[in-house]
Amino acid sequence: MSTEIATKSVAFYTLGCKLNFSETSTIARNFEQEGFERVDFEKRADIYVINTCSVTENADKRFKSIVKKAQQVNEDAFTIAVGCYAQLKPEELAAVDGVDLVLGATEKFKITDYLNQLSKEEPTQIHSCEIDEADFYVGSYSIGDRTRAFLKVQDGCDYKCTYCTIPLARGISRSDTLENVMENARLISEQGIKEIVLTGVNIGDYGKGEFGNKRHEHTFLDLVHALDTVNGIERLRISSIEPNLLKNETIEFVSGANAFVPHFHIPLQAGNNELLGKMKRRYNRELYVDRVTKIKEVMPDCCIGVDVIVGFPGETDDHFLDTYNFLSDLNISYLHVFTYSERDNTEAATMEGVVPKKVRAKRSKMLRGLSVKKRRAFYESQLGKTKTVLWEAENREGFIQGFTENYVKVKTYWNPELVNELQTVTLKSIDEDGLVRIA
Incomplete structure (x- = not known):
């Protein structure tokens, strides 16, 4: 039986990056223009749209659990998969129980064109393109x-x-x-x-x-x-x-x-030039040091975040320690650590020197520990300084949180009048949860 358009509800779930979040919002506005009511993903909806990611193996696995969650709320709902995973492996997504429609890179923004065709029919429809x-x-x-x-x-x-x-x-x-x-x-x-x-x-x-x-x-x-x-x-x-x-x-x-x-996020991926060459990155670590040095020269309080991959094929203990020591010595503020996972149709997937998953996990843990130390040191360097916080909308156990301009995460007692307000504050101390309290 076809899904009627009038007074229907739609819910969205986004995996992955900020770019995916921006695109989900645009797709949601398209639905709203067609008369749909947007509801939270945990609530009953007629249509569930999942914007997928395929950067890591973990994002792939999460997709199945998200579909299952939607089916538990409404087993008659129509479930649509869009995004990067939908483009790369549409047949794999279509095979997941509960998925009704898979849209690739060119089709995701035309999603409302398919509304009149929506039905719980077998087989799952796939509309994808050559990239x-x-x-x-x-x-x-x-x-x-x-x-x-x-x-x-x-x-x-x-x-x-x-x-x-x-x-x-x-x-x-x-x-x-x-x-x-x-x-x-x-x-x-x-x-x-x-x-x-x-x-x-x-x-x-x-x-x-x-x-x-x-x-x-x-x-x-x-x-x-x-x-x-x-x-x-x-x-x-x-x-x-x-x-x-x-x-x-x-x-x-x-x-x-x-x-x-004063906040930059700059991907590094490896602090060893040999690995950077194998990754086909377009710089060496000397250029990276130059960028960090320049930023800190003109903005001493600037927050600098770094992406790094551990366990890339051929990464020896010496390579990893080279990266670890490089990052330890660098004047940066935090790390986003990615454990390498093999991706089909990439050059790295066929490279020799596969790093055992246990070793990847150990190296990842070491770098995450370094990130905690780096963030703590950066926060400590900001104590006593006057900054501006943009307060966010959520009440978290009696506290409101926000970020300073240079990305220090701050908390104070919940006050709804502060939501979406910019407030000049003095950074006082670091709480047990690692957030900064204000004077």
Whole structure:
């Protein structure tokens, strides 16, 4: 029996990155324009949409449990899978019990076109494309979920890192026009949201046009200059940028900007040049040190986050210790540690020197421990200083939380009047949970 459109409800679950969150919000707005009511994923809905990720093996596994959770709430619901995993392995997702429709990279933004066809029929429908066809750009941003918004400015990637499936899942590097980005930023500002986080697959590559046009109409530097002028946006944050694309001009501009905050997240992946070469990264560790040194030179209080992969094929104990010591000595603030997992159709999956999973887990634990120490040291360096906190909306056991401009996580006693407010505070002490209390 077909699903009727009128007064139907839809729920969303997002796996993976900030980019996925921005795209889920855009897809949700498409549903709302068709008259659907959006409900929480834990509640009964007529349609469940799961935006998938395929960066790690764990994200793949979680998909099945999320589908099961939806089925337990409403076994008659129509379940749709979109996103990177849906593009890479549509048949695998379609085989999961309870999945009714799988949409690939070009179809996910046309999801409402399929509404009149929705029915609980066998077999599961798959609509996916050859990834070469994913050569157009769809702008996205998330609002209504939190006090900050994720604004997508770029999609796809032209890099050929040997461990990564993102180019296979999202296609070539392409960007939104500067005019569209500015319009979306203004729309976000009109919602009363005070912070925008710029997101994309490789945002430092911003400027490459649609349909594979590699001519840069605007550069990433042009983008940050323009966004810094948007009225009502108090903070702009760069989510993640490749070290080879983070130029001195951008660092210097951020240091004196109106809205851009002193916080960078810069992928490293390995602190050993031999491994960086095997990964086909476009820099060496000396360049990475240069970027960190430049940032700290002009913004001493800047927070710097680092992505790192452990257990890459051929990573010996010496390679790992090289990375560990490199990061230990580096003036950074925290780590995002990824345990390498084999991805089909990547060069690394066929490399020799497979690291045993127990060894990967041990190395991951060591780096996570280092991250705790780094974050603690960074927080301690900020005590006694006056910063500005943007308070978030959730009451967490009687406390409200928020982040300073330089990404120190702060807490104070719950006060609903503080939600989505910027407050100047003095950082007083570090609580047992690792968060900073204010004076």
